[in-house]
Amino acid sequence: SAVISQKPSRDICQRGTSLTIQCQVDSQVTMMFWYRQQPGQSLTLIATANQGSEATYESGFVIDKFPISRPNLTFSTLTVSNMSPEDSSIYLCSAEGNGNTGELFFGEGSRLTVL
């Protein structure tokens, strides 16, 4: 199993500003992911955070809006840039367990409200 710490847990942000969310895993993991859950919607994958290289973004998400860092096998950051009210969401960091089940471990989420 993996324990994932994520911060901030919540924030209220002004339109046009940027916020960086940090994710720390208590063990080395190969795969780390960033998800978003907008109100009333399902968890949606933003990108896969790749260690030592650029993140792999899903359709509809771009690096300029959601820059991601992954400097090592235990840490990643997601920045939400130039925020608008539509970015108000819960952002979740996750990591795939080291077994072969594909099971994901999640952080507690960062609830962002953009005014």
Place this chain on the structure above:
Amino acid sequence: ILNVEQSPQSLHVQEGDSTNFTCSFPSSNFYALHWYRWETAKSPEALFVMTLNGDEKKKGRISATLNTKEGYSYLYIKGSQPEDSATYLCASSNFGNEKLTFGTGTRLTIIP
């Protein structure tokens, strides 16, 4: 079915009663079905990962079944307790694209 769909969206159950809810997913090229429990202010927690048609898994009072041919999974909770109150998420993946697609969840509230 192109997306993962869960029903009902929300559910109130009396403490002690049993309940179940449904996850429907694309059956073609199916790889795996996951169930997660997400309590308020906590991390989503994996309950089950199932891959084979006919799989049944159990963890305490919670169990799940899988039908990959028709593309559905049921989650059962026996003798509901207040600590079962949470949102239950299912997610499926396919061969060739093993990233999970999540449903919108079933929000379960146990009434003491």
